[in-house]
Each structure stands twice: as C-alpha cells, then as structure tokens.
Amino acid sequence: MGAREDLLAIPDEFLRHGRVGQAALVFMDFLDAPKRWWSGYGDLPVGGFTWQGLGDLVSISPIDTSYSISVKKVTFELAATSEMLSLALAAKSRVRDRAVTISLQLFAMEDVAVGQDDIQRGQPIGSPFSLFNGTMQKMPWSASGPDERTIRLECVGLFFRRNAAPLGRWTDTDQKARYPGDRGLERLPIYANDYETRWRG
Known part of the structure; x- marks a missing residue:
C-alpha cells in the first residue's frame, strides 16, 4: 500500500x-x-x-x-x-x-x-x-x-x-578510484591553506 x-x-x-x-x-x-x-x-x-x-x-x-x-x-x-x-x-x-x-x-x-x-x-x-x-x-x-x-x-x-561528472574532482579519493595505488594527490589537502615549502640548500 x-x-x-x-x-x-x-x-x-x-x-x-x-x-x-x-x-x-x-x-x-x-x-x-x-x-x-x-x-x-x-x-x-x-x-x-x-x-x-x-x-x-x-x-x-x-x-x-x-x-x-x-x-x-x-x-x-x-x-x-x-x-x-x-x-x-x-x-x-x-x-x-x-x-x-x-x-x-x-x-x-x-x-x-x-x-x-x-x-x-x-x-x-x-x-x-x-x-x-x-x-x-x-x-x-x-x-x-x-x-x-x-x-x-x-x-x-x-x-x-547530480551535476558532477563521475570521478570529476581532483581529490585523493577520486584519483585512487581512477588509478588504484596512485599517490599523486595524497598530500593535496595540506597545500590548501597557505602552505609554504622550505627548501634546504
């Protein structure tokens, strides 16, 4: 019913x-x-x-x-x-x-x-x-x-x-779904907020 x-x-x-x-x-x-x-x-x-x-x-x-x-x-x-x-x-x-x-x-x-x-x-x-x-x-x-x-x-x-393409975001989760084991975007979140890299010479 x-x-x-x-x-x-x-x-x-x-x-x-x-x-x-x-x-x-x-x-x-x-x-x-x-x-x-x-x-x-x-x-x-x-x-x-x-x-x-x-x-x-x-x-x-x-x-x-x-x-x-x-x-x-x-x-x-x-x-x-x-x-x-x-x-x-x-x-x-x-x-x-x-x-x-x-x-x-x-x-x-x-x-x-x-x-x-x-x-x-x-x-x-x-x-x-x-x-x-x-x-x-x-x-x-x-x-x-x-x-x-x-x-x-x-x-x-x-x-x-509903308007997003499947796996269309540049995130670690989507990247691993596209290419299992790929670690290319693993550190992306730490660069989101004014991250500064210091290089040692």
Whole structure:
C-alpha cells in the first residue's frame, strides 16, 4: 500500500478531531552498527522494525518538504555518548557516504473511539512518510571541557552531486578510484591553506 492509500485508509473522523501527533523515524546505516531511532522515548515497533527512543539526545535541523528536487543538507546534533564518539573518530570508514533516511510517523495523542474501533494513545497511525533520503557525510566533533562535547552529523540528499561528472574532482579519493595505488594527490589537502615549502640548500 502506498502512502496516499495508507492515508486514505485512516478514518476521516479521526484525522479531523485534531488529536494527532507526529514523530521522526530515522535510519542511519553505520558500517557494522546500523541504527533505527525515533524522536520519542522507549522502543517503538513500526513497519516491521523496532525503533529506539532517543528523545532529546538527538535533534534534527529543519527539513525542506517542497516537491521540487532539492540538494539542501540536513544536520543532526548528537549526544556525545561513547558510541557516538567512536563513530565520529572513525567517520571516514564507518559513516561517510552511508545511507540515512528520515520518515514522519503519525500518532494518536489520546484514546479515541472511531466507529467500531478504539485507537489507543501513542498508537502509530498509518505508515511512515518519507521526508529525506540521502547519505551521511562529515561527523565533526568538538570538546570545550572534560564533560562538554558536541557531535554533529552532516547529511546530503541523493541529488547533491547530480551535476558532477563521475570521478570529476581532483581529490585523493577520486584519483585512487581512477588509478588504484596512485599517490599523486595524497598530500593535496595540506597545500590548501597557505602552505609554504622550505627548501634546504
């Protein structure tokens, strides 16, 4: 059943009474440790999966839900748990270019009797709606004290590089993809910011 049909299957009198809430469901395909979590508390069984409730441990930047093709980014602010810190430190191999999806799930805000059926408070209504599909990129982190750490996860949509030629950038990664083992651009990043070479005579 598609999203439209799933919405039409929700009783109209339920949608009209205004007691409908929503929450985000997020899937992050970390290498060796994929995560499914939602913006509430406790475990939530939806769509054949169990989503871990992280509450306010993770926040999501605003998402553009227009119908036009967009390359806008989404950024997560993550709790600085030991697991997330280890992922940040290994971001290049375990995070970068891995899939991320954000969906919206409707909920009943209180017990409602609809026809012959009773809808319980907190019960998911319908199937999740896809809001964002993309890939995870950089996972920068910073520390301003022994107990104050900030972790961010930057994500881009699937159309982010739609105008770029395949392997069209002069980076070490692209060069190795073109010519495995080539180290010609390996030191390129250190020359990007006013690097000065000193020659000894």
